[in-house]
Amino acid sequence: AKIVLLPGDGIGPEVTQAAKAAFDAIAQRFGHDFLISQALMGGAAIDATGEPLPAATLAACQEADAVFLGAVGGPKWDKSEKRPEQGLLAIRKALGLYANLRPAVTHPALYDASPIKADRLKDVDIMVARELTGGIYFGEKQEGSEAAWDRCAYSAEEIDRVLHQAARLARSRRGKVTMVDKANVLATSRLWRRRTEAVFAEHYPDLELEFLLVDAAAMHLLSRPASFDVLVTENLFGDILTDEAAMLVGSLGMLPSASLGDSGPGLFEPCHGSAPDIAGQDKANPFAAMLSAAMLLELGLGLGEEAQVLKDAVYACLEARQCTADLGGKLGTQGATAAVLARIL
């Protein structure tokens, strides 16, 4: 299998190293042959080529079976004409990665780290399926000094395909889907609601279906998090709600993500940013990257058992406090990585 690494900016290269080490260890233990290469992306790519997503990078990704991304962005490019995030939006669109999956799974070892009370955190296991290539992110825009607008557009097809993804996920989980919209105000939300009713009535009558307005969802995620299974929503609502749900887990440093299309490689990246303030200091928590590597193994390469071994190793380290300071441990990036590897090999 061919894996392309896009280390990116800030702590991106360090955590990408951790993911690479995990792939190597899994390959060794299971006798796989991963062909791992690397390409430029984000601010690093702007510096080297002028483009956040160089054509050569995109071509390499299109050839791959799966893509791993570290992190992009940083103050260095805040005022530059092209910005690192544009590379991220461009690669999502170019690879057709319309479904962004972000699990929010709580673990007793992190209850203290979460701002949410421990009694609410028990049994929280949410999978957010966020639409990733439509909506106001990719609509027509106009920007002037006296006025500006953004257009949020959705077609039935764009909605249906992510609904199917969410429903299939729910079938392999606890059988419940919550669709979040703002149907009392937005035309696009009313289309989402009608499509959801139609798709679930026709294809998934076995699943439990719940509708929530986005403002109510922002509350219910905190008041009754354990009652969610799969939460599906449009791009911008998903952006906000996944970050809110991250607080349940207690650490951005434990949050992986997968972005999938219908065919072609998926993109796997930790949810945390590039954290330029701690870059290059062996302080970055490698676990979100390693958990993203596990999602790559499972969803990108179909290696479920391998993924489970990697995940178990990360959680075992967390429980043994073999982790970085943000999780209450004393190890650096490399030490925490080594602790996970030792449990795989």
Place this chain on the structure above:
Amino acid sequence: AKIVLLPGDGIGPEVTQAAKAAFDAIAQRFGHDFLISQALMGGAAIDATGEPLPAATLAACQEADAVFLGAVGGPKWDKSEKRPEQGLLAIRKALGLYANLRPAVTHPALYDASPIKADRLKDVDIMVARELTGGIYFGEKQEGSEAAWDRCAYSAEEIDRVLHQAARLARSRRGKVTMVDKANVLATSRLWRRRTEAVFAEHYPDLELEFLLVDAAAMHLLSRPASFDVLVTENLFGDILTDEAAMLVGSLGMLPSASLGDSGPGLFEPCHGSAPDIAGQDKANPFAAMLSAAMLLELGLGLGEEAQVLKDAVYACLEARQCTADLGGKLGTQGATAAVLARIL
């Protein structure tokens, strides 16, 4: 002073009664003469006239010094052609209520009720200033069976006026403003950012100014709520973030709001919904309505001392657990109302 009451639907009439009783008690204690009348709004208005905001209601509001709204909506009108919420959006627009102020103030008596850990709740006193008559709520829309779109538009003028409101508020508080947007994706957000930089540099160099992306704000509201003072943002982000901030307080039943324009009457309403499931059962918590009445006295009629007396009475009842079951008390709507009145008279 002329006050128009719009009881609306569900528990709206009950909590409006509580607000009216508070106005009467304040009038009696301070020797004021409030001219209080009532008009139809929401589902009740649809049933009676076919319109969620009848012309006679709007005319009465335009004549008033301040408007009090109970709550609108309910499953009864979910599938009807005209919906109660349309009345709410219409009155905001018609009265030019571009600034929606929602305080989120925590109180030790409610720490247990919040899903957030008590140590984070100490000293939380956030005032959200949400833009209320622009953005994607009021932009052009198109709704078809195969595709739909909504447009989010803002002019510099629409942005500036709510920024000035937020800044004036911050000056009377702790001197800090956090502006929330999604400037890495949205053209409108970049305009918000540019206007914020310009307006604050020219008029409010004395204030501390912070920029946050909306996804980060959804996290920081939970991880460091006490560090916010005034949070200003566009309409949809404000809708989501105020409901999230509500969870800090621990009860929707303690959350008032004020919607203000440049001239003309403001609209004051509790943040909770119409709760049709408990309507008419003397179960509704009247405190959010009474705190909204206090905002009406202060911001709508300029009666700061009167407002403080009413607020103090509500919080004294909360501390004495003279309140409804949702706040841990044993009283009904009328009992809790009477307890507040007894502290005023």
